[in-house]
Amino acid sequence: xxxxxxxxxxxxxxxxxxxxxxxxxxxxxxxxxxxxxxxxxxxxxxxxxxxxxxxxxxxxxxxxxxxxxxxxxxxxxxxxxxxxxxxxxxxxxxxxxxxxxxxxxxxxxxxxxxxxxxxxxxxxxxxxxxxxxxxxxxxxxxxxxxxxxxxxxxxxxxxxxxxxxxxxxxxxxxxxxxxxxxxxxxxxxxxxxxxxxxxxxxxxxxxxxxxxxxxxxxxxxxxxxxxxxxxxxxxxxxxxxxxx
Amino acid sequence: xxxxxxxxxxxxxxxxxxxxxxxxxxxxxxxxxxxxxxxxxxxxxxxxxxxxxxxxxxxxxxxxxxxxxxxxxxxxxxxxxxxxxxxxxxxxxxxxxxxxxxxxxxxxxxxxxxxxxxxxxxxxxxxxxxxxxxxxxxxxxxxxxxxxxxxxxxxxxxxxxxxxxxxxxxxxxxxxxxxxxxxxxxxxxxxxxxxxxxxxxxxxxxxxxxxxxxxxxxxxxxxx
Numbered sequence: 001x002x003x004x005x006x007x008x009x010x011x012x013x014x015x016x017x018x019x020x021x022x023x024x025x026x027x028x029x030x031x032x033x034x035x036x037x038x039x040x041x042x043x044x045x046x047x048x049x050x051x052x053x054x055x056x057x058x059x060x061x062x063x064x065x066x067x068x069x070x071x072x073x074x075x076x077x078x079x080x081x082x083x084x085x086x087x088x089x090x091x092x093x094x095x096x097x098x099x100x101x102x103x104x105x106x107x108x109x110x111x112x113x114x115x116x117x118x119x120x121x122x123x124x125x126x127x128x129x130x131x132x133x134x135x136x137x138x139x140x141x142x143x144x145x146x147x148x149x150x151x152x153x154x155x156x157x158x159x160x161x162x163x164x165x166x167x168x169x170x171x172x173x174x175x176x177x178x179x180x181x182x183x184x185x186x187x188x189x190x191x192x193x194x195x196x197x198x199x200x201x202x203x204x205x206x207x208x209x210x211x212x213x214x215x216x217x218x219x220x221x222x223x224x225x226x227x228x229x230x231x232x233x234x235x236x237x238x239x240x241x242x243x244x
Numbered sequence: 245x246x247x248x249x250x251x252x253x254x255x256x257x258x259x260x261x262x263x264x265x266x267x268x269x270x271x272x273x274x275x276x277x278x279x280x281x282x283x284x285x286x287x288x289x290x291x292x293x294x295x296x297x298x299x300x301x302x303x304x305x306x307x308x309x310x311x312x313x314x315x316x317x318x319x320x321x322x323x324x325x326x327x328x329x330x331x332x333x334x335x336x337x338x339x340x341x342x343x344x345x346x347x348x349x350x351x352x353x354x355x356x357x358x359x360x361x362x363x364x365x366x367x368x369x370x371x372x373x374x375x376x377x378x379x380x381x382x383x384x385x386x387x388x389x390x391x392x393x394x395x396x397x398x399x400x401x402x403x404x405x406x407x408x409x410x411x412x413x414x415x416x417x418x419x420x421x422x423x424x425x426x427x428x429x430x431x432x433x434x435x436x437x438x439x440x441x442x443x444x445x446x447x448x449x450x451x452x453x454x455x456x457x458x459x460x461x462x463x464x465x466x467x468x
Contacts, residue, residue, distance in 0.1 A: 075461075129418050132415040133415040133416060135415075136411050136412050136415055139408070139411055140398070140402060140411075140412060143402055143403060143405060143408060144402050144403065149401070149402075152464060152465070153398060153401050153402055155464075156461045156465045157398050157412065159457065159461055160394060160395075160398070160416075160457055160458070160461060163450075163453050163454075163457060164391075164415075164416040167419050167446070167450060168418065168419045171446065172419055172422060175423075175426075175442060175443070
């Protein structure tokens with residue numbers, strides 16, 4: 001296999017974006033815990049959680065958006081439908097996974113700055129309700145036996161739920177007072193002296209975690225495709241045995 | 245487009261005549277409403293004067309949410325497999341969902357007005373700006389009804405499980421409930437009407453989005 005194939009084949013473990021993800025996250029972990037940060041009251045050293053908590057929400061939104069678009073693609077296409085369904089469900093799963101990680105990192109941060117793991121903060125509760133919406137998606141998929149029906153009905157629900165999710169996480173918290181920076185009169189983080197180095201680490205982290213999520217998701221999609229092929233081969237061979 | 249409107253009107257007439265034929269469903273809904281209000285009344289040991297306005301408001305919204313759910317979640321339960329097949333040959337899926345949405349949004353507004361009357365008889369109402377309060381309530385329950393109708397359709401296609409429509413719709417209802425409670429709290433306290441303007445606009449926008457998304461998605465759901 002030539003170098004060109006290794007770097008530009010998405011399936012290769014050495015594809016350029018997988019290496020980029022690894023290097024970006026290595027940079028984030030090394031610099032994120034050691035580089036100097038501004039000394040702010042209450043926040044203190046916990047400001048480093050900015051590199052790990054906020055990118056989770058970037059990731060969750062990106063993956064749920066991909067799942068939403070993929071559900072629309074699924075409903076409108078005639079060919080390759082099983083693969084599109086797998087993409088939609090796996091990106092939703094990855095979005096949920098990032099959401100849970102975002103809540104956990106946020107809870108740890110809240111404990112040390114706001115004084116409690118769980119508060120009435122609207123962003124926190126909206127995120128939890130968003131997780132409920134997508135848990136309903138998983139329950140819905142579990143309750144349908146037929147594969148084609150499951151794919152179609154859950155795609156419909158995914159598209160139906162997305163506007164509610166967006167209004168919950170991005171519109172409602174802006175209308176109410178929030179403990180989070182940037183809403184309800186609190187200053188945004190950009191107003192603190194987030195210097196160039198912090199910005200670099202922050203955006204590398206966002207990009208690195210999204211690439212990592214895409215990587216994991218593509219592996220899970222390939223696993224599903226392999227299982228499907230295995231199932232088809234099994235039914236074919238058993239059909240051959242039956243006919244003999 | 246004209247054809248869809250005509251089909252919708254015919255289907256609406258069908259909904260009304262079915263409702264009239266099965267009057268017991270509406271009567272049982274009223275009974276549910278009455279029993280729930282009495283449960284609430286006695287869970288406060290009848291001491292309604294001890295209720296502060298905010299508690300009054302929250303149990304009122306609880307009542308509205310669950311009553312609307314009971315009124316609307318049956319939207320597709322009466323449809324037998326044979327009738328679904330018949331619909332497929334004579335009307336479009338768009339007309340079917342439009343008729344279901346319009347009918348159940350209207351029904352839920354009527355039921356919410358009845359809830360208001362019964363509830364304020366038992367629990368003295370602290371509402372100061374009643375017209376605005378009822379307008380917010382109508383906007384909110386119409387939105388509830390739209391979300392629950394579509395969820396009931398999805399649950400129906402997924403095997404007709406009644407509890408599934410609750411699981412699917414309740415998380416999606418929460419943004420509507422948050423805005424409705426905020427806006428109606430302002431109306432209850434008699435604040436200036438401009439205070440609740442943002443929430444009402446968002447409620448209306450969410451209703452439009454829900455109806456539009458249901459209209460676009462229902463054909464895909466229905467042929468599944």
